[in-house]
Amino acid sequence: MLGGVVFGAVMYKIPHRNPLQGDKQEGQAAITPYVLITPDGITLITPRADKGQGAYSVQAALIAEELDVRLDQINIDPGAPAPAYYNTALASDLLPFRSTNTNYLTELARSIADAPVKLLGIQITGGSTTVPDGYEKLRWAGATARETLKAAAAQQTGLPVAQLTTRDAEVILPDGTAVSYVSLASRAADIDPVKVDALRDPSEWRLIGKPMQRIDITAKSTGRQDYGIDVRLPGMLHAAVRLNPRRGPVNDYKATQAETMRGVKAIIPVTDGISVIADNSWRAMQAAQAIKADWGPAPYPAEMVEHWQALADSFAEDHLDSQFLDQGDVTATDTPIIAEYRAPYLAHAPLEPINATVLVTDTRIDIWTGTQIPRFIQANISALSGFDPDDIHVHGQMIGGSFGHRLEDQVVRHATEIAMQMRGTPIKLTYSREEDCAQDFTRQIAMARLRGGVRDGKVETCDLGIAMPSIIASQMSRQGVPIAGPDAQIVAGAWDQPFDIPNYRVTGYRAPDLAPISSWRSVGASTNGFFHDCALDELIHAAGADPLAERIRLCNHDPSRKVLEVVGEMSDWSAAMDEGQGRGVGFCLSFGVPCAVVIEVTNTPRGIRLDKAFAAADVGRIIDPVNFEAQVSGGVIFGLGHAINCEITYADGMAEQANYHQYEAMRLYQCPQVEIRGLENGERICGVGEPGVPPAAPALANAIFAATGQRIREMPFNKHIDFV
Amino acid sequence: MKLKVNGTEHQIDVEPEMPLLWVLRDELGITGPKYGCGIAQCGACTVHVDGQAVRSCQLPVGALAGEVTTIEGLGSPEALHAIQAAWIEHQVAQCGYCQSGQIMAAAAFLDVNDAPTDAEIDRALSANLCRCGTYPRIRAAVKTAAAKLAEA
Numbered sequence: 001m002l003g004g005v006v007f008g009a010v011m012y013k014i015p016h017r018n019p020l021q022g023d024k025q026e027g028q029a030a031i032t033p034y035v036l037i038t039p040d041g042i043t044l045i046t047p048r049a050d051k052g053q054g055a056y057s058v059q060a061a062l063i064a065e066e067l068d069v070r071l072d073q074i075n076i077d078p079g080a081p082a083p084a085y086y087n088t089a090l091a092s093d094l095l096p097f098r099s100t101n102t103n104y105l106t107e108l109a110r111s112i113a114d115a116p117v118k119l120l121g122i123q124i125t126g127g128s129t130t131v132p133d134g135y136e137k138l139r140w141a142g143a144t145a146r147e148t149l150k151a152a153a154a155q156q157t158g159l160p161v162a163q164l165t166t167r168d169a170e171v172i173l174p175d176g177t178a179v180s181y182v183s184l185a186s187r188a189a190d191i192d193p194v195k196v197d198a199l200r201d202p203s204e205w206r207l208i209g210k211p212m213q214r215i216d217i218t219a220k221s222t223g224r225q226d227y228g229i230d231v232r233l234p235g236m237l238h239a240a241v242r243l244n245p246r247r248g249p250v251n252d253y254k255a256t257q258a259e260t261m262r263g264v265k266a267i268i269p270v271t272d273g274i275s276v277i278a279d280n281s282w283r284a285m286q287a288a289q290a291i292k293a294d295w296g297p298a299p300y301p302a303e304m305v306e307h308w309q310a311l312a313d314s315f316a317e318d319h320l321d322s323q324f325l326d327q328g329d330v331t332a333t334d335t336p337i338i339a340e341y342r343a344p345y346l347a348h349a350p351l352e353p354i355n356a357t358v359l360v361t362d363t364r365i366d367i368w369t370g371t372q373i374p375r376f377i378q379a380n381i382s383a384l385s386g387f388d389p390d391d392i393h394v395h396g397q398m399i400g401g402s403f404g405h406r407l408e409d410q411v412v413r414h415a416t417e418i419a420m421q422m423r424g425t426p427i428k429l430t431y432s433r434e435e436d437c438a439q440d441f442t443r444q445i446a447m448a449r450l451r452g453g454v455r456d457g458k459v460e461t462c463d464l465g466i467a468m469p470s471i472i473a474s475q476m477s478r479q480g481v482p483i484a485g486p487d488a489q490i491v492a493g494a495w496d497q498p499f500d501i502p503n504y505r506v507t508g509y510r511a512p513d514l515a516p517i518s519s520w521r522s523v524g525a526s527t528n529g530f531f532h533d534c535a536l537d538e539l540i541h542a543a544g545a546d547p548l549a550e551r552i553r554l555c556n557h558d559p560s561r562k563v564l565e566v567v568g569e570m571s572d573w574s575a576a577m578d579e580g581q582g583r584g585v586g587f588c589l590s591f592g593v594p595c596a597v598v599i600e601v602t603n604t605p606r607g608i609r610l611d612k613a614f615a616a617a618d619v620g621r622i623i624d625p626v627n628f629e630a631q632v633s634g635g636v637i638f639g640l641g642h643a644i645n646c647e648i649t650y651a652d653g654m655a656e657q658a659n660y661h662q663y664e665a666m667r668l669y670q671c672p673q674v675e676i677r678g679l680e681n682g683e684r685i686c687g688v689g690e691p692g693v694p695p696a697a698p699a700l701a702n703a704i705f706a707a708t709g710q711r712i713r714e715m716p717f718n719k720h721i722d723f724v
Numbered sequence: 725m726k727l728k729v730n731g732t733e734h735q736i737d738v739e740p741e742m743p744l745l746w747v748l749r750d751e752l753g754i755t756g757p758k759y760g761c762g763i764a765q766c767g768a769c770t771v772h773v774d775g776q777a778v779r780s781c782q783l784p785v786g787a788l789a790g791e792v793t794t795i796e797g798l799g800s801p802e803a804l805h806a807i808q809a810a811w812i813e814h815q816v817a818q819c820g821y822c823q824s825g826q827i828m829a830a831a832a833f834l835d836v837n838d839a840p841t842d843a844e845i846d847r848a849l850s851a852n853l854c855r856c857g858t859y860p861r862i863r864a865a866v867k868t869a870a871a872k873l874a875e876a
Contacts, residue, residue, distance in 0.1 A: 052819025052856050213815065220820030221811040222804070223756025223795030227821060230755040238750060262739060280738075281759070282746035351760045351768055351821040351855050400758070400821030401855045433761045626815055630858070634818055637857030660765040660853055669846040671859040 033084060034063055034141035036077075037149075037185040042169060043075045047085035048134070049125040049372050050078075050216070051350070051402035053689045054627040057214045061623060062134050065207045066142030066200060068166040069181070071215050078396035081123055081374035088137070089129035089687075125372040126407055126519060128591040128687030131623060135685045139199050147194035152187040153179050212624040216398070228370040228397035231357040233426040237265055239418050240284035241431065242291045243273030245438045246298035246653035247516065250274065253293035261287040270417045277418060277427065285432050298653025300515045307514050307650065308342070311447040314467040314511040321470075321510035322486035325495040328503030330463035333453030337542050341450070341534060342714040343527035344647035346443035346520055347655075349663060352400025353436040354411040358419040359426040364391045365416065370399030372406045376479050380409060381416050383480075403638070404519040408441050408478065434658045441475070442648050443520030444468045448494075448531035453503070454543035459550060461503040464535055466491055466528060469511045475518045486510075493525025493590045493694050494532040498557030506532075515650060521638060522590055522693040529588035529694025530643070530701070530715065537584070537702045538711065547702065548573050548585050548598075559618045559681040560587070560594035566616040566677055571598035580604070581611075582707025586699030592684060593691035594618050597636055597699040599672070603707045607722030610640065610672040610700070617691055620682035628688055629676045635692020636674060641666025643697035645718045670723065727788060729754060730797030740786020744778075745769045747785045748794060756795035756824045760853070767852035770825035771795075777832035795824040798831060806876070807831050810869035818856035826852045830866050838874055840866065 036043040044067075046059035056076050064071055079085065146166055153171040154161045156179070163174045170178040202208070219225040244250055253274050255267045263283035268275050274291055278284035301307055356369035365387050371377055374394040382389045399406055415429035431439065446468035453461035470487040486508065495506035520526055540550040548568050555561040564587060567573075577583060580603040587596045595617040602609045615636050622628045646665050649656045657663045701712050704721060712720045725736050729752060736751050743762075748754040748771070757780050760768035764779040771780045774790035799805030804812070807830050817823045826849065833840070833848040840848070845866050854862070 052817075052821075054818070213812075214817070216820065217812050217815050217817060218801050220817035220823055221808045221827065222799060222801050223824045224801065225820055226755065227758075229759065232753060232755075280742075280746060280750040282742055282750070285762075349855065350819065351758070351766060351853065352819070353759065399819065401819040403855070430759070433763075630815070630818055630861070633860060634857035637859060638855075641857070659763055660761050661763065665853075665855070666857060666859070667850045667853065668859045668862065669850040671857075674860045 034138060035067060035145040037145070037181055037188065039182060039185055041075055042069060042073060042181060043077050045079040046076045047079050047123060048130040049370065049396060049399060049406065051125070051370065051372070051399035051406060053130070053631060054214055054624070055125065055130045056216065057212065058131060058623050058627065059134055059138055060215060061207045061212060062138035063142040065205055066139045067146050069169040071212065073169045076215065081378050081394050083375070085123045087124050087129055087133050089127070089133035123373075123375045124407070126404065127523075128593070128690045131687045132685050135621070136199070140196065143196040143199060144193050147196050148188050148191065149181050149184050151191055151194050152184040155191070156184065156187055208623055209621070209625070211626045214627065225398060227352055227400045228357070228368060229352055229355045229400070229430060231368045231397065231428060233357065233359065236357070236426040236428055237277050237279060237422070238281040238284050239275050239277045239415065239427050239429040240281065240288040241270060241273050241275045241414055241429065241435055242288040242293065243435055243439055244293070244295040245655065246295050247439070248272065248296040248299055251294040251296050253291055255291045258287040258290040261290065266422065268418050268421050270414045275414065275418050275429070277422065281430050288432075300513070300653070302653040303651060304649045307445055308447070310514055311445065311467045311511050314509045315449060315465055316509070319467070319509040319511065320507065321490050322488065322495070322508040323505065324491065326505045328461070330451070330461055330503045330505045332503060333451070333461045335453070337450065337452045337454070337539060339450045339535065339538055339713060341448040341531045343446045343530060344649070344715060345445045345515060345517070346642055346646055347437055347440040347648050347657065347663060348403045348405035348520060349437060349440070349660070350399075350401025350403055350405050353431045353433055354405060355428065355430040356412040356415040357426055357428040358412070358415040360385070360416070360419040360423050362423065364393060365419075366393045366395065367412060367416070368395045368397055369412055370397040370402070370406055371409065371412070372402065373409060373479070377409050377412050380413060380479070384413055384416055385420060403521040405440070407475065407519055410439065437658050437663065438655050440648070441516050441518035443526060444471050444517045445514065446527040446531070448528070448535070450535040450538070452535065452539045454539055457543050457545055459501055459536065459539045459543055459545070459554060462501045462535060462539060463503070463505045464494055464532060465507045465509060466494060466531060467509040467511050468527065469513050469517060471517050471519060471523060474513060474516055489524030491528060492523065493528035493588050497532055497589055498560040498594065499536070499551070499554040500556045501554060521635070522690040525588055525590035525690075525694040529586070529590060530697045533586045533588060533695065533698035534701050534713065537698065537705070541705075551585065551587060557589075557594070559679065560589055562679055562681050563594045563596045563616040563618050566679060567596040567598050567614050570614040570616065570675055570677060571600070571612070573598065580707060582703045582705070584699050584702030584704070584706050586695035586697070586702060588691070588694035590691045590694050592682070592686040593688065594682075595632070595691045595695050597695040599699040599703040601700070601703045601707050604724055607724045608704055608707070609724040610670060613640070613672045613674045615674070615692060616677045616679060617688065618679040618682045619688050620685040621680055622678045625678060628678050631688045632676045632678070632692040633674045635690065636696045637666050637671060639693040639696025640700055643700055643715050643717055644670070644723055645716050647716050725785065727785065727792060729792040730794060736785075738785060741784045743781050744771070744783045744785050744788055744792070745780035748780060748792070754794055754796060758821055758824055760822070765853070766822065767825040767829060768822050770828040770852065772828060772832060775832065775835060777829050795828055798828065805831065806872045807834065807865070807869040810865040810872065813868060814861045814865040816858050816861040816865050818858055822852060822854045826854065826862055830869065834866070834870055834873055838870060840870060
């Protein structure tokens with residue numbers, strides 16, 4: 001970085017080494033590195049992966065707010081994986097503290113939980129944490145860089161710093177002369193970063209809170225955006241895999257036909273499968289299809305009925321995982337209302353099939369891939385290859401959708417296994433859609449049981465048990481990280497809801513490990529939001545109360561009450577509906593964000609039609625209203641589409657769904673009109689990628705009940721009712 | 725074998741059954757058309773052949789009869805097609821991976837229907853899958869583009 005300068009902010013007692021400074025500048029370890037200025041331009045480092053949620057833009061905007069640059073004046077770069085980019089917001093949601101509780105002890109516990117995350121330098125994109133993690137530290141980085149550039153300008157001109165201002169990547173002198181940041185780069189590199197005492201008051205913000213244009217929008221609208229799958233390197237070959245659909249070992253295989261096919265260069269066994277390396281992706285995939293293999297058995301139950309039975313058997317004392325909520329006396333009901341709910345495995349199925357390009361030479365490994373876990377990849381590939389982690393270079397790529405898919409790195413391991421055998425040749429491995437689907441680490445399967453009661457027109461008792469395997473244990477087992485204690489995700493989105501029900505208990509039961517599972521957009525709340533809110537809706541109906549009014553009456557958290565009231569206004573909740581129409585409300589507080597959804601449906605002779613969706617969510621502070629609207633709307637549509645028609649089922653140990661004709665989710669013609677409103681009453685700033693998902697499915701189920709009188713307690717709903 | 729893509733003639737040596745998508749992506753380095761499903765279920769690979777929207781993952785290159793236009797040839801950041809301009813104005817894209825196909829499908833559709841109703845838009849574009857759920861903005865952008873094209 002000769003002639004350049006990097007800036008960050010002094011935020012932590014023992015900061016990690018600045019990965020942009022190089023080994024010889026250990027003395028500057030107190031700087032966290034987000035701003036890189038060279039004579040060629042300004043680059044903002046945006047370490048959180050962009051998988052469509054606009055993370056690059058929002059990170060850049062937070063830095064730019066203090067740095068005084070326009071978003072069209074900068075380049076962005078995800079940077080190299082480094083401990084300095086650890087996620088400060090991730091740990092707080094691993095603890096069983098209500099996100100609505102901001103008292104001293106809870107804050108203290110959150111800060112303690114942060115310590116191991118920092119020690120490990122865990123650089124993860126996920127959990128709707130990009131904004132809470134970066135909201136302050138990226139602005140500090142921008143402010144430090146700005147003040148240091150002003151100091152450099154003062155040195156250059158002999159003017160006092162107090163007379164200098166900044167605007168659009170320039171320092172402005174009192175006489176109006178502009179000195180570009182870029183021209184100050186080498187001088188700024190020689191001075192110590194200036195300590196900044198305070199961030200700007202929100203009243204001075206130029207970017208935050210105002211509509212922004214995403215920095216990738218033109219590239220993505222003109223076919224110019226490159227994703228990982230578009231990586232091209234000189235001499236690169238294309239690889240495809242044929243993997244055991246039962247996720248176990250390969251007993252035997254025959255590739256005699258594949259070997260002779262046009263363009264095939266090599267056939268190399270990989271973990272649990274076989275790879276074909278060819279001069280073209282299609283030729284590699286065709287040859288992989290031609291391989292005959294004898295697959296070993298699945299390391300989990302082969303048939304779906306066994307998976308459901310394992311969950312049913314887990315509602316037992318010896319599977320008790322947590323009981324974070326237990327108030328009043330849930331046994332006091334004489335005529336209990338009983339119900340059972342189910343949610344299936346779901347694939348992530350982002351539109352870009354997973355892929356990785358790997359080049360192994362004698363001295364280093366380079367990896368080009370879209371990933372949410374670059375540091376884990378470094379560690380895993382080090383273990384696999386024997387290379388030192390410092391010699392493994394991960395180049396983060398734009399991601400064509402993830403929904404949690406890129407929290408796994410199986411494709412990188414496979415690509416590296418191949419590239420280790422073909423040193424000097426870059427190998428791009430692309431999973432076919434069918435392999436991507438068959439090998440997905442899916443959303444958890446889950447089951448819930450309600451025993452509730454009502455009295456005098458009110459909900460009085462809600463006792464909800466939830467059984468699922470541990471998502472976090474399954475996911476982290478593939479990263480070699482043992483997880484102790486209860487898994488808060490088993491009950492997330494259910495135990496932590498802001499309602500005062502007199503007798504109220506949520507119990508988590510840990511089912512045995514079944515098919516491998518992972519985080520799927522909104523994680524535990526993706527199933528539990530459905531269970532909890534549908535249970536509440538049934539109880540409210542039994543009490544004879546209004547679904548929205550009773551939720552508002554029970555609510556004990558002001559921002560949550562407000563989103564319920566607002567979604568009522570948006571949907572004109574009390575307005576009369578025609579015969580055959582129905583309106584349902586769903587609510588879930590997840591990732592600290594209360595989100596309420598109202599769905600309107602019509603029961604047509606051909607099935608249920610989704611007419612309108614209204615959603616209100618409170619993230620504390622909206623960084624970009626345009627992207628906020630996109631994320632909540634997208635989350636609601638994602639939740640609805642999967643609730644209507646998606647599931648992954650296993651037969652003979654193999655996923656029965658292979659492509660989008662069997663796993664369709666929402667199409668344009670089924671998509672309701674969507675209206676979104678954002679509120680800012682919450683106490684802390686939160687992310688918005690996930691919270692729109694959990695309340696969507698229950699809102700639809702409750703709307704279908706209102707329209708038809710039919711309670712649907714199992715996703716996908718099309719097993720029970722037709723949709724237009 | 726010869727083919728013409730975005731106005732440029734290319735000479736290729738491939739088997740006739742190779743889908744056009746993989747000729748474009750791996751042989752010619754034209755990566756705007758995307759691989760999503762390989763079975764004409766998602767529409768991410770949509771290109772125009774003589775102005776008609778086709779699924780390039782299902783078109784054997786040997787059966788190609790006509791000039792190919794990909795998203796790169798529809799317009800450029802410097803000279804946007806009206807549909808691309810509308811896509812930018814409405815900030816449709818999230819991950820953006822499906823949007824090349826959405827835009828190509830919308831362009832061919834508006835060529836034959838310059839004043840579409842909501843129902844016609846839904847029918848015309850429902851074969852293009854978007855996993856991020858950008859559908860409300862797709863509808864809005866198609867209407868904006870239709871209005872702009874009608875003025876021209």
